[in-house]
Amino acid sequence: MDYEGQKLSENLFFYIIILFGSIGWVYGCFLQDFTYVFYSWSVGVFISVVLCVPDWPIFNKHPVKWLDSVPGREGKGVERESKKSK
């Protein structure tokens, strides 16, 4: 997932869960039964997990432009960093 996709994913589950939760809440308030709230909430969470957690293609529309790797420097990343910060 890229950064834009991350933002989209987070906004998506934020609004989905709140939407399903609120609709369930209002319906349950009207019928005076909390089970509707719970079911609606769990449906919302399930949909969010399915839509927002796996790495779907829509979340990869803006891939990060990594810099080209410098030849001769590959594979030494960790050692160099730890030596530097010592």
Added chain:
Amino acid sequence: MEPKPTKDNFEARQILAQISLGIGMPHFQPKTGFSGSPTSSTWHSERAKARSWPKATNASRPSEIKRHKERKEKTRYKNNNMHTVWVRLNAVVFFGLTVLLCLSVLAALSKIGHTRYHQPKIHKLALNQLRSIKNHGGVDRALLSFDLHADMTPAFHWNIKQIFVYVVASYKTDTNPNNKIVLWDRIIEATDPPSAKIIQEENVFVKYGLMDQGAELRGREVQLQLMWDHMPLTGVLYMGEQEKSTTSSFTVPHEYL
């Protein structure tokens, strides 16, 4: 002038970061320019790149505010980590739980004034027959049966899991100025059918004998009162009771039966 990361706002942002991660909203972690070691070279470049911590903006003009917001939005994401699947899953689950907690609390709050307008109706609670009063091992015990007609439906609402209804006998003796004994109880759940929420019992035997600590029960006036305990799904447990003025009493005979 760029604001320096002062001790005050650093701690505040640390706490904010932990809270937001805890409730599952990693993207609301405020961007810090103070990531990890201050001697790392990335720190300077990050600070140079973005002015981003929420400074009090003196900008009153809408265009300036808009520009400031845009800049915050843009830079906020550039320097965040790439989240893994686990972080995303953690975020969804914990945000969901937080929302569920809020919904439960809201449901509890929505019913705060409920008992003022919805009181169960107690039609009758009176002694039917005093079966026996005996002395067992120095302790007076009375066994009796009573009638109970009560409609508990108004006490239920969506945040109530069950109501625990019980009949209390209270009396005074010389040794104990105040005695309250539960004679009979019943659990009514919210999921029971509506007919279960109305109690119509004639000549029902007590579950627990009316026992005194000593042998002073004879000749006392015993008052029968209906009380009930609301047990909510979320929130505060509270009691209700029959109005004292509508309760009935009976007097225990002086002789053993």
Added chain:
Amino acid sequence: MIDLIRDTIDKQVIELKKLWANKRMLTFQLLNLAMIVFSALMIWKGLMFVTKSESPVVVVLSGSMEPAFQRGDILFLNNSVQKVYVGDVVVFKIKDRDIPIVHRILKVHEKPDGKVELLTKGDNNRVDDRGLYAPGQLWLEREDILGKAVGTLRYVGMVTIALNDYPVLKYVLVGMMGLFVLTSKEG
């Protein structure tokens, strides 16, 4: 799947090595962790003070109060009430025993000096609690009561029950949390 786990473990090990190499950052992250732990402790101690109870939050362990309180619910207690009344749901401990018990007060006998003698019973039990009291003890006193239940949250205490039943989970959980805090860079 195994690759994923191996990958995660490798990443964590690299993070920890980096952390160890940079002592300043290690100290910083340790202080971070300490701050979280101590904030939690302060909240707990604060609650203890306000409710005047030695355990202001308890988890329901047995099913003797079903269906009202199931195993895994948590109860908020308040011990600052002076009097307890018949019908109250209270948590009490028998002298010299560790386990707190959540039951309802069945009988109250109040003496002229204000002292009370109480008998309790669980809603789902057939008989009262005399069998649970210490041998020879017929009544409970106000001192045995840890607090009156004033609020409840469902299922939140399941974690505690799982940790109790499988103690190895305690180490796993603390280890994972420590790892998470130590190796997550904020921002």
